[in-house]
Amino acid sequence: MTALEEARARFEAGEYREARDAAVAELAARPEDVELLRLAGKAGVEVGAEDAVEQLRKVTELRPDDAAGWSDLGDALATEGRDEEAAEAFRKTLELKPDDELALTHLGHAAHASGKEGDAVAYLSQAAEGTAGASTAAISLVDMYRTLGQYDEALAAARKVADAEPGDVAAALDVADLSLTVGELDEAAKAFQRVRDIEDLPDHEVHALHGMIAVEVQRENWRRALDLANEALALDRHGRTSDVCAFLEAQLGEGEREEAPPRREEIDAALSTSQTDHRRLHGEDRRLEVGDLGG
Amino acid sequence: MAEVATPSRAVSAEWRRCPSCEAFVYHKRLKRTLGVCPECSHHFRLRLSERLAQLLDPGSYEDRSDELAPVDALSFADSKPYPERISQAQRKTGSTSGASYGAGTIDGHEIVVAGIDFDFVGGSMGGAAGEAITRAAELALDSRTPLLVISASGGARMQEGCVSLMQMAKTSQAIGRLNEEGVLYISLLTDPTYGGVSASFATLGDILISEPGAHIGFAGPSVIEQTIRQTLPDGFQTAGFLLEHGMLDLVEPRENLRRMIRNLLELHERIEAVRGSPGETAREKLPETSGEPPVSDPDALVQRDPWEVVQRARLIDRPRTLDYIGMVFDEFQELQGDRTFKEDAAIVAGLARLGELTVMLIGHQKGHTTSELMERNFGMPEPDGYRKGMRIMRYAAKFGVPIVTLVDTPGAYPGLGAEERGQSNAIAESIMLMSRLPVPVVTVVTGEGGSGGALALAAADRVLMMENSYYSVISPEGCATILFKDAAAAPRAAAALRITGPDLLRLRVMDAVVTEPEAGAQEDPVAAAANLKTAIVASLHELLPLAADELLAKRYDRFRMFGAPDRQPVLPPIQEST
Numbered sequence: 001m002t003a004l005e006e007a008r009a010r011f012e013a014g015e016y017r018e019a020r021d022a023a024v025a026e027l028a029a030r031p032e033d034v035e036l037l038r039l040a041g042k043a044g045v046e047v048g049a050e051d052a053v054e055q056l057r058k059v060t061e062l063r064p065d066d067a068a069g070w071s072d073l074g075d076a077l078a079t080e081g082r083d084e085e086a087a088e089a090f091r092k093t094l095e096l097k098p099d100d101e102l103a104l105t106h107l108g109h110a111a112h113a114s115g116k117e118g119d120a121v122a123y124l125s126q127a128a129e130g131t132a133g134a135s136t137a138a139i140s141l142v143d144m145y146r147t148l149g150q151y152d153e154a155l156a157a158a159r160k161v162a163d164a165e166p167g168d169v170a171a172a173l174d175v176a177d178l179s180l181t182v183g184e185l186d187e188a189a190k191a192f193q194r195v196r197d198i199e200d201l202p203d204h205e206v207h208a209l210h211g212m213i214a215v216e217v218q219r220e221n222w223r224r225a226l227d228l229a230n231e232a233l234a235l236d237r238h239g240r241t242s243d244v245c246a247f248l249e250a251q252l253g254e255g256e257r258e259e260a261p262p263r264r265e266e267i268d269a270a271l272s273t274s275q276t277d278h279r280r281l282h283g284e285d286r287r288l289e290v291g292d293l294g295g
Numbered sequence: 296m297a298e299v300a301t302p303s304r305a306v307s308a309e310w311r312r313c314p315s316c317e318a319f320v321y322h323k324r325l326k327r328t329l330g331v332c333p334e335c336s337h338h339f340r341l342r343l344s345e346r347l348a349q350l351l352d353p354g355s356y357e358d359r360s361d362e363l364a365p366v367d368a369l370s371f372a373d374s375k376p377y378p379e380r381i382s383q384a385q386r387k388t389g390s391t392s393g394a395s396y397g398a399g400t401i402d403g404h405e406i407v408v409a410g411i412d413f414d415f416v417g418g419s420m421g422g423a424a425g426e427a428i429t430r431a432a433e434l435a436l437d438s439r440t441p442l443l444v445i446s447a448s449g450g451a452r453m454q455e456g457c458v459s460l461m462q463m464a465k466t467s468q469a470i471g472r473l474n475e476e477g478v479l480y481i482s483l484l485t486d487p488t489y490g491g492v493s494a495s496f497a498t499l500g501d502i503l504i505s506e507p508g509a510h511i512g513f514a515g516p517s518v519i520e521q522t523i524r525q526t527l528p529d530g531f532q533t534a535g536f537l538l539e540h541g542m543l544d545l546v547e548p549r550e551n552l553r554r555m556i557r558n559l560l561e562l563h564e565r566i567e568a569v570r571g572s573p574g575e576t577a578r579e580k581l582p583e584t585s586g587e588p589p590v591s592d593p594d595a596l597v598q599r600d601p602w603e604v605v606q607r608a609r610l611i612d613r614p615r616t617l618d619y620i621g622m623v624f625d626e627f628q629e630l631q632g633d634r635t636f637k638e639d640a641a642i643v644a645g646l647a648r649l650g651e652l653t654v655m656l657i658g659h660q661k662g663h664t665t666s667e668l669m670e671r672n673f674g675m676p677e678p679d680g681y682r683k684g685m686r687i688m689r690y691a692a693k694f695g696v697p698i699v700t701l702v703d704t705p706g707a708y709p710g711l712g713a714e715e716r717g718q719s720n721a722i723a724e725s726i727m728l729m730s731r732l733p734v735p736v737v738t739v740v741t742g743e744g745g746s747g748g749a750l751a752l753a754a755a756d757r758v759l760m761m762e763n764s765y766y767s768v769i770s771p772e773g774c775a776t777i778l779f780k781d782a783a784a785a786p787r788a789a790a791a792l793r794i795t796g797p798d799l800l801r802l803r804v805m806d807a808v809v810t811e812p813e814a815g816a817q818e819d820p821v822a823a824a825a826n827l828k829t830a831i832v833a834s835l836h837e838l839l840p841l842a843a844d845e846l847l848a849k850r851y852d853r854f855r856m857f858g859a860p861d862r863q864p865v866l867p868p869i870q871e872s873t
Contacts, residue, residue, distance in 0.1 A: 136310050238521065239517065
C-alpha cells in the first residue's frame with residue numbers, strides 16, 4: 001500500500017489524525033502532490049490542524065479548475081469561521097460546478113447571515129432541489145421561510161423533510177405548527193397526532209396535545225378540545241393546561257369557578273407559546289451523529 | 296455507553312441553528328468550539344458521549360455499563376406503555392440505558408466517571424441511571440479514585456414510580472460513603488439538571504461545576520410561576536443565578552472544563568501523596584523561601600505609633616488577599632458558595648499549591664478600586680461568607696489539607712440581612728469549627744483585624760500579623776466614641792487598645808510578626824509577599840509533623856490561657872511600653 005493509499009484508507013475509516021500524519025509524512029518527499037495535499041488538508045480540518053487551509057489553498061493553486069478543491073478550501077475556511085473567504089471559495093466552486101450542494105448551502109447561509117434573505121432562499125432552494133430527502137438545505141429553508149413570514153413555502157419545505165425522516169420529531173412539529181398557522185387544520189391535527197406518537201417524553205407530549213387543542217379551538221369544537229385538554233392535564237407537570245380547561249369548560253357552560261374564565265386571546269397565546277417552547281426543546285435535537293461535538 | 300442496534304438518528308444537519316441567537320452555525324465550526332455558539336457563546340447541549348469525548352483522554356474510557364437497562368417494575372403505561380417509550384429512546388440514542396459509568400483518564404490522571412444522557416427520556420433517573428451513579432461511586436471508593444459525575448436530567452422518572460424515588464436515596468448514600476472516606480467527588484451539572492437528580496447526587500459533590508447558561512433547580516420554572524403566580528426574574532435558575540446564590544463552586548466556559556478538572560485532580564493528587572504519611576513527607580513538599588524570617592521578639596520590631604499603623608493597614612494600595620495569593624502560592628483554584636444563600640465575595644477561598652504541597656486558602660478580600668471595594672463589601676463578610684469559609688474548612692478537614700487564612704477586614708458586616716441570617720451564630724460557629732479542625736491552621740493578619748469578624752478566620756495554631764497591620768476588639772474610632780466620648784480620640788484609643796505587633800506579641804495573641812518594607816507592604820509588595828511566604832512556610836514546617844490530637848491540644852491551650860489569672864501576660868502602662 002502506498003502512503004497515499006494508506007492516508008486515504010485512514011481518512012475513509014474516520015482515522016483523521018493517522019490519515020493526516022501519513023499524508024504529511026509523504027509530502028516531505030512530494031510537496032506538490034495534489035492528492036496528498038488534499039488528504040492532509042481535509043484530515044487536518046477534522047482534527048483542527050493549523051496548516052489545513054494552507055494545504056487546501058495550495059491544491060487550488062495547483063489545480064485552479066478543480067471544483068472539489070475549491071469546495072474543500074471553502075469548507076476549511078468556514079470551519080475556522082473565516083466566512084468571507086469561505087464564500088469566495090464557494091463562489092469559485094459554483095463557477096466550476098453550478099449545482100454543488102455544499103457550495104450552494106454555504107452561500108445560502110452566508111447570504112442569510114448578511115441579511116440577504118432572498119439570495120439565501122434562492123441558494124438553498126437550488127441546493128434542496130438537487131438532493132432527495134432531508135438535506136441540510138431543506139431544514140434551513142424551513143426556518144428561513146418562517147423568518148420571512150412565507151408560511152406556505154415553509155410548510156412545503158417542512159413536508160419534504162418530514163416525509164424523508166418520518167421519525168424526526170422536529171420535522172413533524174414543523175409540519176404541524178405551520179399547517180396550523182396557514183389554516184390547514186386537518187393536516188395540522190394529523191401532524192400533531194404524529195408528533196404525539198413519536199415523542200418519547202410525557203412532558204413533551206403535553207405540547208403535542210396543546211397543538212391538537214389549538215386545532216380544535218380554531219374549529220370551535222369545544223367538546224373535543226376539552227377532552228384533549230383533560231388528557232393534557234393528566235400529563236402536565238407544569239400546570240400549563242389548567243387555564244385552557246377553565247376556558248373550554250366556560251365555552252361549554254360546565255364547571256364552577258369563582259373567577260372569570262380566561263379570554264380566548266389568552267388561551268390562543270398560551271397554546272402558541274406552548275408550540276414555541278416545544279420547538280425550542282427540539283431546537284438542539286438535530287445533530288450529525290453521537291460524538292460529533294466530541295472535541 | 297452500551298449500544299443497541301443501529302440507532303435511528305435525528306435528521307442530519309450540517310448547519311445547526313443556535314436556539315439562543317438563532318444564527319446558523321456550520322457544524323464543523325461548532326465542533327471546533329466544542330458546541331459553543333461562536334456568535335453568542337450559547338452552550339449547546341451535548342450528548343453524554345460527546346461530553347466524555349471532550350473531557351477524557353482519547354480512547355481512555357472503559358465503559359462498564361453494558362448490563363444496565365431500564366426495568367419496568369410497575370408495568371407502567373400512560374399514553375404509551377413504558378417499554379415502548381424505552382424502545383423509542385433506545386432507537387433515538389443508540390444507548391440501552393441512557394446512562395454510563397466507567398474509568399478513564401484526563402491528561403493521564405485517573406478518574407471514575409458516570410453520566411446521564413438527556414436525550415434518553417429527558418435524562419430522567421430510573422433504576423438504570425441510579426445504578427450507573429452508584430456503581431461508579433462504589434468503584435471510586437474501592438479504588439480510591441476521584442469520581443466525576445456528569446448530570447443532565449429532568450428529574451426522577453415517573454414511569455418507575457417509587458423505584459425511581461429510591462434512586463435518590465441509593466445514590467446519596469453511595470456518595471455519603473465517599474464523603475466519609477475522603478474520596479474526591481466532582482459533580483458537573485449541565486443543562487438541564489432538575490428534580491430528583493439535583494436533589495440527590497448532583498449537588499452532593501465536594502466541588503460543583505457548571506457551564507454558563509445551564510439551567511439547574513429543583514422545581515421547574517413553570518411550576519413555580521403557576522404556584523406563586525409571579526413572573527420569575529431573567530436568568531432564574533441559570534448557573535450564574537446559582538453561583539450568585541452560593542450553590543455552585545464554579546461556572547466555567549466549556550473550553551476551560553477539561554483543564555480545570557485536570558488541575559483539581561492534580562491538586563488532590565498532591566493531597567493524597569502526603570495523606571497518612573509522617574509529617575516529614577509533607578514538610579519535604581514545602582518550597583524554599585527567600586524572605587526575611589518572622590520576628591517573635593517584640594523589642595526587635597520598629598516601634599511605630601499605633602495610629603500610624605492603623606492608617607497604614609487601611610491604605611488602599613496595600614496588597615490584598617488575592618494579591619498575596621498570586622505572589623505567595625504557585626497555583627490557586629477558587630471555590631465559591633456557602634451552599635445555602637449566596638456567594639459572599641468578601642471572603643475568597645480555594646485550593647492553593649505551596650511548592651508541592653496543597654493547602655486550603657481562606658481570606659478576606661477588600662480590593663483596590665471603588666468598584667471592587669463595593670463588590671467585595673469592603674472586606675466585611677455577611678454570615679454567608681463565614682458559612683462559605685466553614686464549608687471550605689470542613690472540606691480541608693475531610694481531606695487532611697492544611698489551612699492558611701489571611702485576615703483583612705474592618706469587621707463583620709453590620710447589616711439588616713446579616714442579622715436576619717444569623718451573623719453572630721455564623722461567627723461563633725466558625726470560631727468553634729476552626730478551633731477543632733484536625734489539620735494545621737496558620738493565620739496571618741495582613742491588614743485590618745477587625746474584632747469577631749477577623750477572629751472567625753483566626754482561631755489557628757499559629758497566628759501571625761504583618762508589621763503594619765492591627766488586630767483589635769473594636770475599631771479605634773468606635774472605642775474613642777464609646778469610652779472616650781470623642782471620635783477624635785481615635786489615636787489615643789489605638790494606643791490604649793494595644794493593637795499592634797509588639798504589644799500583641801507580648802500579650803501572646805500573636806506568635807510572630809511578618810516584617811514589611813520600610814514604608815509598608817504597598818511600597819514593595821513582592822518583598823512583603825516573600826516575607827509572608829517565608830512565615831507561612833516556617834509555621835507549616837513546625838505544624839505538619841504534629842498529629843491531630845496534638846494539634847488540637849496545643850490549639851486549645853493557646854486560646855485557653857487568655858484571661859487565666861496565672862497565665863495572662865500583663866502590659867505595663869503605655870508610657871513605659873512606648
